[in-house]
Amino acid sequence: MKFISWNVNGIRACVKKGFEEYFHEMDADFFCIQETKCQEGQIDLPFENYLQYWNYAEKKGYSGTAIFTKHKPLTVKYGVGQKEDEEEGRIITLEYENFYLVNVYTPNAQRDLARLPKRLQWEEDLLVYLKQLDEVKPVIYCGDLNVAHMDVDLKNAKSNMGNSGFTLEERGKMSDLLASGFTDSFRFLHPERTDAFTWWSYMAKVRERNIGWRIDYFIVSNCLTKNIKVADIHPHVLGSDHCPIILELDSI
Template sequence: MLKLVSWNVNGIRACVKKGFLDYFQEVNADIFCLQESKCQEGQIELDLEGYYQYWNYAVKKGYSGTAVFTKEKPLSIKYGVGIDEEEIEGRIITLEFEEFFLVNVYTPNAQRDLARLGYRLSWEDRILEHLIELDEIKPVVYCGDLNVAHQDIDLKNAKSNRGNSGVTDEERGKMTQLLGEGFIDSYRYFYPEREGAYTWWSYMSKVRERNIGWRIDYFIVSNRLQEKLVDASIDAHVLGSDHCPITLELKLD
């Protein structure tokens, strides 16, 4: 059994002070993916015995960034996919393992006024191209904060948020396109009609307590991994960030 975890920690240094290591030890993942690490090389040393660590830092301090901690040493590692802006923002890590590729991403937010929507959509096109190229070689596990609530069931106030960043027809359409190219939203595969399943909540007062949230963190896998899927979960009880961790279990040969 292979257990994977993905978590937008909204600053790993802050999250460590709020119990990150307790959760990390408890969940005992084979592969643990971070987004929005918000640190530079040398700013934090995590003693994660038994894990290889791979970090992609943003050039801008205190911004973006991704990391992967894995028990198994990957066959290869790639940072970014060739888009200049995303390279300096540290948003993508691709690890190759014997049976699959892992792609961990922190997708750009289109921003409140949608000022970055055009960039976001071009990002989606390039990521899709990257995933399809990898999938032609071996199956893909694509995970992270994808910054989109794909369907109305994926956020509490769907009608009032329609057209906002993360809920535009364009962003949702890109997710629909991705799934149509031979990929599965693992959580909805297991729980297609489950409501109230969210991974992000605003820091506004009482929002998380009332579960007024969005599901914008995903594990998406190649169709041919369907029979390998064991379970997908959302650890909404885990605090320390405005996002919560999500998990995926695979049974590989």
């Protein structure tokens, strides 16, 4: 079973840069996207054999998530009950017989950390939600989580200490999540790998020199680690300032 996650940084722009070709090439069971930046009716992606679930932000050209899937879910949930989550279109949960798939676009703390308190509250609420799901059946949690967890997850750890996405508080929330019965699938298979990034600044030559951050994840319930076949990153795929990430699981 193949899962893809990609922050497309505007699906309409990404479609003009090869999104559909990559989508068909990967032939995934589940293709999750974040930062769609569109409203209902602004784009038509008629992918044969796929069901589509979109969570639009109320603010135009902002945030938003979507999931394309070959498998009809038992239930679909948008957000986790907080009003702001619904307004910003940041969460979609699909329930299946043997697992939950949770696609998330985590709020950025902002450059001046003005949104850090809200970000930390978001993390606390989401952890409660994920643990509740995990008590029922295993969870596959993916998306742009807007945090580099460890020093190895970004190129210049020392100079970025305390910056948005690499504060002790944000990293601590990721540690709390992983200590609560969840596993970072990429680090599970590649514990020592360096220079493996999923986001690069648009500054000149940064991506070419691979000066990046790993802030996109597939995180799974611990009981699913035995099912992990592939956890990879596709930095060669352009079209966004993020690249796609891949998770392949044996039958759940």
